[in-house]
Amino acid sequence: MSALVDRILGLPGWLVLLVAGLVVFTEDALFVGFVVPGETVALLAGASAKLGHVSLAGVLVVVVVAAIVGDTVGYEIGRTGGRRVLHLRVLDARREQLDRAQEFLARKGGAAVFLGRFVAFFRAVMPFLAGTARMRYLTFLGFNAAGGIVWGATVVLLGYAAGASYAQVEKTFGPVAAVVVLVIAVVGVIVWRVRRHRADGRARSGDPH
Numbered sequence: 754m755s756a757l758v759d760r761i762l763g764l765p766g767w768l769v770l771l772v773a774g775l776v777v778f779t780e781d782a783l784f785v786g787f788v789v790p791g792e793t794v795a796l797l798a799g800a801s802a803k804l805g806h807v808s809l810a811g812v813l814v815v816v817v818v819a820a821i822v823g824d825t826v827g828y829e830i831g832r833t834g835g836r837r838v839l840h841l842r843v844l845d846a847r848r849e850q851l852d853r854a855q856e857f858l859a860r861k862g863g864a865a866v867f868l869g870r871f872v873a874f875f876r877a878v879m880p881f882l883a884g885t886a887r888m889r890y891l892t893f894l895g896f897n898a899a900g901g902i903v904w905g906a907t908v909v910l911l912g913y914a915a916g917a918s919y920a921q922v923e924k925t926f927g928p929v930a931a932v933v934v935l936v937i938a939v940v941g942v943i944v945w946r947v948r949r950h951r952a953d954g955r956a957r958s959g960d961p962h
Contacts, residue, residue, distance in 0.1 A: 781823030799912025831884025870900035
């Protein structure tokens with residue numbers, strides 16, 4: 754994680770925007786969100802904005818647009834070739850998660866597209882599954898755009914807030930300590946989101962433990 758932080762925070766502004774846009778787009782468009790850390794890169798891009806390497810408005814626009822466009826590409830891939838892709842053996846290890854995502858989409862419809870944006874695996878597969886299920890594109894687009902805007906703004910601003918801590922610690926104690934603080938802040942946000950997702954899952958299943 755520290756190497757990733759160092760690399761991204763050391764990039765010039767235009768390259769921060771390019772990396773953030775490409776990673777967020779790829780996470781959503783190519784069905785690989787469980788291996789491409791789109792949320793982490795968006796957090797770090799927000800931190801980079803706080804450090805003055807890139808404009809906050811630019812990061813917000815790039816992350817939100819990449820999320821919406823990436824989801825749209827994922828939807829189209831699902832609509833045109835979803836059934837074939839779902840039967841690929843490489844996905845067997847994720848079969849149970851895919852089944853849960855499909856069931857969630859069947860129950861919630863467009864709302865699943867919006868809510869799925871905030872859960873790592875669902876964020877990667879939900880647009881694809883919506884296309885496979887032949888959800889009306891305008892319905893998908895509305896929920897997709899809303900989710901992309903809310904998710905993008907939330908994650909980037911969380912990174913921006915973490916960057917404020919980084920800047921203060923760097924000024925007082927130096928860059929090494931600052932990197933440690935930023936890593937802790939980013940990891941803390943990610944752990945909090947994972948725990949909240951697990952708690953929501955237990956609540957839905959009726960299991961209090």
